[in-house]
Amino acid sequence: MTHHSPSELAPDDAALIARWRGGDERAVTLLVERHAQAIARFVASLGERDEIEEVVQDTFVRAFGSLDSFRGDSTFRTWLLTIARNLLRDRQRGRKRAGVHVEIQDDDLVSSSDALEGAVASETERRLRAAVEMLSPLQRSIFTLRVTEGLSYKEIAIAVGSTEGAARVHYHNAMRAIREKIDE
């Protein structure tokens, strides 16, 4: 028996982009619903605390505003991740110019999940979360993309502006650090 999941029946990104290019604005909604959570996770993993939704929104606005430059060399999601990273970098530079302290400390990283604390189910999950949050933003973002989004090292390298080899090393270092933290 062949079973088709909803995602298999849904139009793929290329089809939705083509529909948008043809004037169908509902395609925007479908693409946002499909990718926004992943972008939000990525933005949070890079240390953004207060304006995650705003960054996600700006990412999509920027993407649809320059969709002509999307050639499909990478997946649409990877392209969105790249835009999100650039936006976040620009914001952090802007804050730095404005004199706002932007250096991300470990304490900040732990508190970055304050909004989620209410949903923490167990001590185990809290320890796991703490282990992830002790990673550097780059390590954490790579680890998150690998584990939650299932991206390949090549896709991760594009998203974070690194190399495939470096992404692999960061992932395994992150995994080692988490295991050590858990075993403490």
Next chain:
Amino acid sequence: MSECTNGEMRDLLPELVNGRLDAELQLAVEAHVAECAECAAEVTLLRSLRPALMSAPVIDTQRIAAAVRAQTAAPRQRGPARRVTPWRVAIAAAALVAVGAIGDAVVTRGRTATESVAAHAPDSSSGDNPAHAAAAPIAAPVARAPRTAPAPAPPQQVAVAAPAARPTGASGGVLDNLSDLSDDDVRTLTASLDGMSAVPDVESAPEVDPLGASLDAHSSGGT
């Protein structure tokens, strides 16, 4: 803590947890995990970590989508950018020549006896104008918005008569005047040319409504 030395298999553990391996590879990785305590422990850890990592920030995707729609317009709704390009200027020049010819003809006709026109071109004077005036809008694409340009009828008639009026060298005068045009004049003329049905400024206008409707029907029909 020891680590598995089979880097190829270790690299595939996240894919195994995410269910992204094809059947054959999944069996191979699962067989390795069954024999490798380190990889088994890592798989267990990944399966524990994934829910914690997935429960990331709560965002309002509907609000984001609405904001994105409000700030960006689908290509068909934006309309083409209008620029002054060399070919548009060339068309403008050609149009000026035609306008000059129209002027010449009108003046000539005003000065010469009406009977000569009637004598040499009885058919055109008797019924062409109304016929062409009516035909022009019909010839335009159906999808276009109706335009209220009153000019099309006279040019149809004068364009035939123009060569006969040319020997005086009036066209040279028109081209001379062209160099006196300001940029604004050229833009205005170019814009008016964009409105003429002869200029292919709308590449796929006929498909806008029918294709859009069919796509909508197809996507929502669930066949």
